[in-house]
Amino acid sequence: MADTREPDKAMRALDRLVGTWDLTGDATGTISYRWLPGGFFLVQEGELDLFGHHNTFTEIIGRERLFGGEPGAEITSRTYTAEGDTLDYTYELVGDTLTIWGGPRGSEAHFTGTFNDAGTVLNGEWIWPGGGYQVTSTRRPG
Numbered sequence: 001m002a003d004t005r006e007p008d009k010a011m012r013a014l015d016r017l018v019g020t021w022d023l024t025g026d027a028t029g030t031i032s033y034r035w036l037p038g039g040f041f042l043v044q045e046g047e048l049d050l051f052g053h054h055n056t057f058t059e060i061i062g063r064e065r066l067f068g069g070e071p072g073a074e075i076t077s078r079t080y081t082a083e084g085d086t087l088d089y090t091y092e093l094v095g096d097t098l099t100i101w102g103g104p105r106g107s108e109a110h111f112t113g114t115f116n117d118a119g120t121v122l123n124g125e126w127i128w129p130g131g132g133y134q135v136t137s138t139r140r141p142g
Helices: 009-017
Strands: 019-025 026-035 041-050 053-061 075-081 088-094 097-102 110-115 122-129 131-139
Touching: 009 026, 009 041, 009 053, 009 075, 009 088, 026 131, 053 088, 097 122
Parallel strands: none
Antiparallel strands: 019 026, 019 131, 026 041, 041 053, 053 075, 075 088, 088 097, 097 110, 110 122, 122 131
């Protein structure tokens, strides 16, 4: 029997991120999102400048699924930086609000952003104990 797995609705809701975005505010730069074949994993690639530091990274977003297992309960990711760091996140999109936790859900380090009605602007803030920053992401046309 053929495997007929399909990406779930919560994962597919992240489709609104697909495209290229320009970042302004405390962080500046460009990020882009695209689906890997099959639609189970979203790739984010970007370059940004934050507090005088240039960051280049690739992130793979999806549900962890171990050999022979079921998809994980959370949408998680791992980011790989040009400096050799690996960073883990947990994603949640409810309505127009995107939350990304640095690590597991409920982490003190997290991003909360809200899409405008057209879905072309995402205004948000990363916060963590002792710091944070504001950022506006604007989708490029096309």
